[in-house]
Each structure stands twice: as C-alpha cells, then as structure tokens.
Amino acid sequence: MTDTPARLLKLLSLLQTPREWPGGELADRLDVSPRTIRRDIDRLRDLGYPVEASRGSVGGYRLVAGAAMPPLLLDDEEAVAIAVGLRAGAGHAIEGVDEASVRALAKLEQVLPSRLRHRVSALQNATVALTRGDGSTIDPRTLTTLASAVTGRERLRFAYLSGDGTPSKRLVEPCRLVSAGQRWYLVAYDLGREDWRTFRVDRVGEPYATGARFAPRPLPVEGPPDAPAAGPDGARDGSGGGSGKAHGSGGGDAAVFLARSMRRMQPELRLDVRFSAPAEFVAARLPAHLGAPEPDGEGGCRLRSSCTDSLEWVALRLALVDCEFSAQGPPQLVEYLADLGSRLTRAARPV
C-alpha cells in the first residue's frame, strides 16, 4: 500500500481502464505528488509498457498496445467471464489455440478467488454444452489439472478407462496435452507400463498431481513405425494437427506421436459428402480440421476426409453450411442424418 512497487501495480491497473487519466487524478488516487506520478510513468515506460500521453487540456495517460503483454488486471466479473468463456471453449477447442487456451485457463483458475469459483461453476452449469449427445463431455477441471501437471512437470495419478472398458490406475509423467478435433489427449510416460501412452482425457478420472517433479524424458522419435514414410494418409496438411508449436520438449513431436498411436486405435469417421455449392463457400463454413472440399462438377464440391469427431457434431456442422448437400458416407452419418431429418419433419407437422 505504501510501497513503490505496489503503487506501480495499482497504476498499471488504473491505466488499463480504457480511458484517459490526467496525472493529477492519478496522483490523487495513489496519494502521491504529481511529480511522482510522472516518474512512475517514466518507470513503466522503461519497463516496456507503452504509456501514451496526450497533452492539452483534455489530455491524459493511457496504456496502449506495445511490444509485450502487460499484466492483465481484471476485476471480479471480468475474471469470471474469461473463466466461463474459456471453459465453454475448452469443449470445442478452437482450431489453433487449443493448448494455450487450456494453459491460460489453468493459470487463471490457479489464482481465481474462491468466492468467484462458485460463480464460474454456476454459470458453467447454466450454459448448455453445445455438443451433447456424445456422452463424453470433457470436464474442464480435469483438463486444467492435467495442463498444470504438464507445465509443472509433476507426476500424475489417475484412474483410466481403456477403450474396451477395463479400468486401471495409472501413474504417469505427463508430457503434452493435445487436442485433435473434438477430443483431448494426454501424451505421457506411463511409469507402471514403462512406456509412452496416449490417454483420452474424457476417460481420465480423478486426476491428482502427486507433487513429485520429474525431469522431462525425450519422446521417442518413433518406435516401430507402422507406415514406411512420412505421410501415410496424405490427406491432411501439416497444420491439421492443431497444436503447431513443438513446445521444445526435446525428442519427437507430441502431435506426431499422437497421430501415430491414434491411427492404431481410433475408429475414424471417413467422411464423403457432396455439396451443391462452390468449394470456397463450403470451406469458409466448415471447421478447418474437417479437411478441405475439392471442386466437383458444376458449382459443387466434394469433401473426403476423416475425423474422430462425434456424429452429432459433424452432422450439425454440415447442416450449418446452409446449402444443399448429400452424404455418401459413412453409413452411420447417413443414418443419423435421415433420423434427424425425419425428426425435424415430424416437429414441423403440428399434432
């Protein structure tokens, strides 16, 4: 309160309000002389925060965009808003910022005052998860716990339900959190199995950081390659995996590792859809990870790709393209579309 550093923090916080602050007013608020304010502004500038000043009678200081992110000083409601927004987003994992978004959420939730926590979870519950029906909704708390363990390099203990339904207890050294399409995966070294494994986050139960830190292990550049060369499937372009940066975790890239192990175990949805609209039109209205449609026939295009998203989600995205289309496959998708179509038709026929 009476400290210089504290005052600087307060000053930063005031300047973040989107308005201009005359030096006098700042001096008043912070209980120092205007001269000191000027000096403080100087200091902030030296620190790299670009404080812009406009002179003249309606002038004042304000913080503008600069080279580095200044510390964000949020009030309660803003913090809650961000937390809620990120948690909602954690489900759909916006294309390129998947992991960073979870990291930010973890950072925020780590310091979120407890009185705000219940507001967040209340709002969270009020928000209807958009992609229901899949059954496997992701718990943001699980996600942030895992993210914390990854960046904190802490060992993790959790219960896991493998694909065939057998439960197990795991103790792992988490390496990376990766999102692929609708799902999240944890790439980690399993201390029990003494090998690298990938875990589907929605099948992880009650994760718990043991507190023990570990030295990062290099990811195997590649074990037994199940395909000879680089692009066994060809289709996806390089950026498809989502989490671009390699995070500098030594060895191989976690996204690549994930793609490998997924190819072995994931039942994919092999899409084949024809649209009666130009490729650009369709591409602009589809999530990038679903792949790119190619021109086909006059004014039409065709999308052939594969994804691991849920049926409902895919159907929804297709419908939202808002043009005539026709699904050739996979069969489950065709069936689901038929079902949804007739349900809506029935809904439109008053009883």
Added chain:
Amino acid sequence: MTDTPARLLKLLSLLQTPREWPGGELADRLDVSPRTIRRDIDRLRDLGYPVEASRGSVGGYRLVAGAAMPPLLLDDEEAVAIAVGLRAGAGHAIEGVDEASVRALAKLEQVLPSRLRHRVSALQNATVALTRGDGSTIDPRTLTTLASAVTGRERLRFAYLSGDGTPSKRLVEPCRLVSAGQRWYLVAYDLGREDWRTFRVDRVGEPYATGARFAPRPLPVEGPPDAPAAGPDGARDGSGGGSGKAHGSGGGDAAVFLARSMRRMQPELRLDVRFSAPAEFVAARLPAHLGAPEPDGEGGCRLRSSCTDSLEWVALRLALVDCEFSAQGPPQLVEYLADLGSRLTRAARPV
C-alpha cells in the same frame, strides 16, 4: 529489468506458472540473492497475493487462490487464446457474463501487442461463426470499441442503419451495453436527437470514440410507460435480462430501459413447442433466456415464450435438445424446420 518493481512483476509471473519454485531457482532467474527473494515473497504477501510455501526438500513457492485477483501475466499464446475465445464467445453471449466478457475483451485488446493482433484475427476467421444465416454477425471490434467508450465515458460517433434501412450519422454518449438473447444493444443518449435511444450493435458502422469525456447522465426512470405496472409479460423471471448488475449508473436500469424500448419495436418470435420429454430434461438443454418449459401431459412438456433470436439459432437449439418435439408456432419456425428437415432427409438419400 534492474528495478525492484520490475522484479516483483517477473516474480509474480513466474509464480503464476502452475508449479513450485524453490527460492534458489527464483533467485537465480531473477539475478538476486535468495535473501532478496524471501523479502520479495514477503512483499507480495503484504500486497495481498497469497504465496504458499511448502517446506522440505521438494518444497517451494507457488501462488494460490486468494481474496483478490492478482494481475494475470500471460505469455503470447495464452493472450491470443483468450482473445480468440472471448471473441468467439462474444457472438453467443454466454448467459450471465455478457457485458463483463466484452469488457475483458476490450481491456485485453487495448494492450494486445500488434504482432499478436493479426494472429487473433487470422484464427478468428478460421473459426466459423456458429450462428450464421442470420446475416447480422457482430463484429467483435465494434463491440469492444463500444465497450471501451462506455467504461471510458467517451463520446461516440458512428453510422447507423435504422430498422427501416435509412442510414444516419450519430453522436452519442454511451451508457450501457446490453445483450438480450442473441443480440447486443447499446443504450445511449443521442446528442443529435436529444433523447435516449437504443441501437442494435450489428447495425452500427465504424464506431469511433471522439475522445471527449462526458459526465454520466441519469437514465430516465421511465418516460411514457406503455404498460401500467411492472411485469407486463409476466413470463420471464427477473434474471432473464442478462446483465444483472446495475453498474451504478444512477437513474433507471439500462436493461429495463432496453426491454421497454424493445417491446415497441422488435418483431418477436413467439415460441410454442411441445416436447416428448420431461420438463427438467428439456430445461437443462435449452438456454435459460428461451424461457422455462412447463409440464404438459404424460412425460412431456411445453415451452411458450418469446425471444428475439434468429430463426436458425432457435431451430438449432430445439434440435439439440435431442428428443421428439413438435413446433406449434410461430409459422416461420415451423416452415424453417420443415425446410431443414427435408434438406437433411435429401442429404441422407445418396444420389
């Protein structure tokens, strides 16, 4: 860099990483003696930041949740992630945090380094707006400009397209930004018309803060009431308006004011839908502002309410409830559902 306050900020930033930091490591990173680190930790604690320490050989410091929000120190990717997430959310305006979310976005964008800006907008474009079709997508930039002007109490100049399509130029003193359902509205005092007006944000073009500050005017408690008493429509509960807090802007509540003026001008969608599922089931899967369904018949329920959302959006939400339903009205909705239903049916029938 060489300054005490700078070091404190750095320290805060390090502590926000979700891991434990031994004092020695901190001292090393910040290039000061361990003793100074201990003192700095003390200082942070005095400032109210709850730094927790665990002793013992694997101990260390970490920042935990406390009474107040500490300044968030984000790295580049995290900042981008939050910005993208909030912008995506700005469209759907999550129930209770509408305005705070925009305020946070404004605060962030004010200081977001320009090299990150283009990353944000690139990702933004990659993300398909979920509620297309309406045509009136909201520009996040517009929204944040308006929000800044509201909290900064700066006069605004913008072009406006009124409901009947006539363009005009406005100079206003913005009072509040309110979200109702899918849309955003600006409540402001129009200096040209010399009266209070509400503007639909999606019809605002090129807003621009003049820089001139103004003293907040009290909102009229109510002008000519077009309905006798408090609840003319009865249906909605108090929290329906969205933006709970009155923001202490003197006079009447902006949300109330908006509701009044909207009642005069908005073509509402008067929903009437019967679901073949229990009321609780349906309520849990519908956004709260669409109203609450009431039990009707055996194991069914009926939703009668009104909203100003777009047709497509409402239809989507209804379909996502994932149970048999039947729309009695309004006619546009029935027609749209029939159309969508047959389109999906066609899509499921391979050519």
Added chain:
DNA sequence: AGCCATTAGGCCAGATCATGACCTGATGAA
C-alpha cells in the same frame, strides 16, 4: 535415526533510490 534442502526471519552496513518541492518549456483545446 540422521541428513539434507527447503522456508522463515533477525541484524547490520552501505549504497541506492524515491520523494516532494520548486522550477521552466512545450503542446493542444477552447
């Protein structure tokens, strides 16, 4: 049980730095 790494904090000397009070200029708006 014993060892070790960690936090916690007292004391002191010396250097550094922040503060407020004064001053002069420059700038932009009304």
Added chain:
DNA sequence: TTCATCAGGTCATGATCTGGCCTAATGGCT
C-alpha cells in the same frame, strides 16, 4: 489568448533496498 496538461531538471532529505551473515523449524529421503 488562456488554461490545463505533459515533460523534465535539480536538490536535500530520508527511507529503503540489498547482500551477507546468522539461527531456527520443517518435511522428505535414505
């Protein structure tokens, strides 16, 4: 023009910060 603002110099005083020493307590590991 006149005013309010930013910008910065200088100076004396006093507070404060730092590093280095010290001791104590705690918790995990072997």
